[in-house]
Amino acid sequence: MLDKMKKLLVRNTLKTGLAIFATVLAGSSLASTVPQILKEHCNRCHLKEGKLQRIDGLRKSPEGWDMTIARMYLWHKDQGALEISREDRRALVKYFADRQGLAPEEAAPYRFLMEKRPSSQDVVPDEDLAQMCARCHSFGRIALQRRSAVEWEKLIHTHLGQFPSIEYSNLGRDRNWKELALTQVAPKLAKLYPAETPAWKSWKARKHAVPTGKWRVSGHRPGMGDYAGYLRVEASGKDHYQVSYVLNYADGNHMSGTGQSIIYSGYEWRGDAVIGNQKVRSVFALSADGKQLSGRWFLREADEKGASFSAVRDGNEAPASIVAVFPSLLKAGSEAHLSVQGVQLGAAYELGAGIKLLSVTQKNANEVELTVSVAEDAPVGLHSLKAKDSGAEIKFAVYKQFDxxxxxxxxxxxxxxxxxxxxxxxxxxxxxxxxxxxxxxxxxxxxxxxxxxxxxxxxxxxxxxxxxxxxxxxxxxxxxxxxxxxxxxxxxxxxxxxxxxxxxxxxxxxxxxxxxxxxxxxxxxxxxxxxxxxx
Ligand code: HEC
Ligand code: HEC
Known part of the structure; x- marks a missing residue:
């Protein structure tokens, strides 16, 4: 019975395709080497004249690689494709995403798709492409890939072979879909998303930052409010990390937890953690200079529930900054207690016209509490809370009434x-x-x-x-x-x-x-x- 359940579980993970996260056995010693995995799982169909035909030259996001690799078994098992273990699959995704990934600026416009932002709308360059290519899946799935004109054509042939109804279903039967796809869409995509770009060339050549160290985080979780906190990252293998989070919500809730993360393509952070009692996934991007980490985390079982996330370096070496102030909306003619969250915070602050600083309590370099009085005639709108010593600042708002x-x-x-x-x-x-x-x-x-x-x-x-x-x-x-x-x-x-x-x-x-x-x-x-x- 247990065995049966285990098998079912394996099958389910293959189908849903999320091996890129780091849940179990990250960097396990049981894992085979990439050449062994390729030999066992891929070469028989793809290796010809020393090249991995249909694989070399393509570039994709980690999710894109993961989906293709999962698809090989599902589509081609009759021709001998073998079921691949989670660890091997993740090792291949890592291998290909590092060698044939996307540069940060190439992935940037479609991060919302990888981050699974709920109620976000697809971005399509023009109406033709929307009708031809974005009626079954998002256009983002396409825009997060790079390939030559020939490879875009082959992908269209794959579609025709696998889904013949593509020519007869809505937005297919009213036109010569195949001809348009091959003569107009493929060349257009090859121009928009070519295999080789200066962006990827220079990204691949540069030395990539690593995320190890202490981070000061902040974000907003719809339904629960703003939070600030801490993230600690320790290396557990090349591009593999042990992480721990502490999140303090503005409403007084505290949550903490630990997990693992992997960095793909030199900047694509994918993590799994248990925070509070919830299993969460994180999809972040590490900035090129290694000074910022940003993206979204969400519940593993319900990805619409999640939070925006951004982090800056913490500690004595890090530059001063203010990452959050709670509350950030003050009423004119009131007194308020503010909690300032940041890095290397001092004890002297300016809040702008009409706002008097009554007291400062420095808890530590990361947290300072202010008591302020907001004059009845304080200017409404956005103000700056500014640290006098470092110049670090953050916006907050003053209102008399909402319009x-x-x-x-x-x-x-x-x-x-x-x-x-x-x-x-x-x-x-x-x-x-x-x-x-x-x-x-x-x-x-x-x-x-x-x-x-x-x-x-x-x-x-x-x-x-x-x-x-x-x-x-x-x-x-x-x-x-x-x-x-x-x-x-x-x-x-x-x-x-x-x-x-x-x-x-x-x-x-x-x-x-x-x-x-x-x-x-x-x-x-x-x-x-x-x-x-x-x-
Ligand atoms: C049994 C044969 C077979 C095996 C084994 C196999 N593939 Fe494929 N692969 C195909 C065929 C056929 C296609 C073209 C149709 C398609 O895209 O599914 C393909 C297409 C691809 C593509 C191009 C898809 C695209 O983006 O258009 C990639 C990448 C790929 N395979 C990677 C792999 C990797 C990595 C492995 C090993 C884990 C593997 N394949 C194992 C048969 C196989
Ligand atoms: C009739 C529905 C349909 C249309 C129209 C369609 N696709 Fe797809 N496409 C699919 C399905 C189904 C899959 C793969 C199945 C999956 O999601 O696992 C897919 C997969 C893909 C992939 C991922 C393949 C991989 O291995 O990385 C890309 C890229 C893609 N389509 C591009 C396009 C382009 C370009 C067009 C327009 C020329 C297009 N699609 C039109 C249904 C469609």
Whole structure:
């Protein structure tokens, strides 16, 4: 029984394809060497005249390599491709991502896809490419690869061979898909995403920074708020690290944990850790100078739940900086206690016109507490909190009243759950704004003040939703702006329709004697049947 379960587990990991994270046995001594793995798993089909045909010359993100390697067994097992262990697969991803990866600037526009940012929208260079190539998967999956014109053509042939319906399905049958793909799309992609670029050439040639040492971190977790903390990184092998996190949320919650991380392509950090009691994954980029680490971490079982993350070097050698101040939104005519989080902090601060510093308590070089009084007539808008000795600074906001509120994200997607497929929740937040110089809400010069508490509700988005009673069936809006979708499946009460819905999300923010309202759009869609590393 146990054996059977183990086998099932192996199969599942292969399918979902996340070997690039560092959970178990990172750098295990059991692992075979790369030439052995290639010999056992790849050469038979790919090695010809001393070259790995179809492999040499391609460049991909770690996720891209992982998906292709997982695909070899799934698609070509009938021709003799062997199931590959997690460790071997990870070793190959490492090998190829280092030799044939993407330069930081090549991956930058599509990091949101690797970071699994929820409710983010795909970026497509033009409408033709959107119709031809981004109707089954994201365009980002393509833009995170580099290859020659011939290799782009071969990929199109692979599509035609594997998915013949590509020519007959929607946006395929209204045109000569094959001819357009080969004569127009392939050359266009070869220009946009060529195999060889100066960016990769120079990135590959340079010496890469390592992340070992102490870091001072900060970020925002939708639904839970801002946090600041510490990360410690120790080498456990080449490009393999043991890490420990301490995260202190602005609301007083503390969490800590440990894990492992791997760096691919000289900067692509992929980590697994247990923080608090939750298994989390981290997708960060290490800056070229090794001074910053940034990206997103998310729950392993629910990647829509996560937090932005950025880190700077900590310790005596590191430059002074302020990474966060809690709270960062102050009301005119009030007294406030501020917690300043940073590196090499001193005891002297400036807060700008109308704000008086009443007391400073230095806890240590990383944390200082300030008591301030904000005058009734302090200028509203953004202020700078500035360390007098080092010049390090961070923005905070002062308001008398909010001019408007917006809901983020403006357009959210949640997915029904059911059976073995968990629901995908959608987290909303309310953000307060000032109108800015033009005096009008909703324009480009509005000043973003920060997150504010709200009470939440949902409504039917339009007439059709009203007629179908989407609010009643699609799920529940919880108090903190978290929408939890209903279960999937034909619902007899809806004449067999599933519990999908088209909703408006409403936030009401108390303001003085009144309140401000704002809305967003939420689509509650069908289950996420599979969650590939890159959608
Ligand atoms: C049984 C034969 C077989 C084995 C074994 C095999 N491959 Fe493949 N591989 C193929 C075929 C056929 C294609 C072309 C169709 C496709 O892309 O699946 C291919 C395509 C590829 C591509 C190009 C995909 C793209 O991006 O267009 C890569 C990269 C690749 N293989 C890597 C590997 C690696 C690494 C291994 C070893 C873990 C491996 N293959 C093992 C048959 C095999
Ligand atoms: C009919 C649906 C469909 C269309 C249209 C489509 N693809 Fe795909 N594509 C797929 C599927 C399915 C996969 C691989 C399966 C998976 O996700 O594991 C895939 C995989 C890929 C991959 C990853 C392959 C690898 O091994 O790295 C790339 C890159 C890609 N497609 C590019 C394109 C391009 C370029 C176009 C337009 C010419 C395109 N796709 C159009 C369905 C489609």
């Amino acid at each position: 408007s509120v917006r809901v983020e994200p403006e357009y959210g997607v949640a997915r029904l759950g059911g059976g073995t497929i968990p629901a995908v929740t959608a987290q909303f937040e309310a953000v307060a704004y000032l109108n800015g110089p033009d005096g009008l809400p909703g324009t480009a010069d509005d000043i973003r003040l920060g997150y504010v508490d709200a009470s939440w509700s949902v409504d039917n988005h339009d007439e059709k939703a009203r007629a179908e009673q989407d609010v009643k069936y699609a799920g529940v809006m919880e108090t903190q702006g978290l929408f939890v979708p209903a279960v999937a499946g034909p619902n007899p009460a809806r004449k067999g329709r599933s519990n999908v819905g088209d909703l408006s999300v409403n936030a009401t923010v108390a303001e003085g004697n009144g309140s401000k309202r704002a809305s967003a759009h939420l689509v509650v869609s069908v289950q996420a049947w599979n969650k590939p590393p890159l959608r």
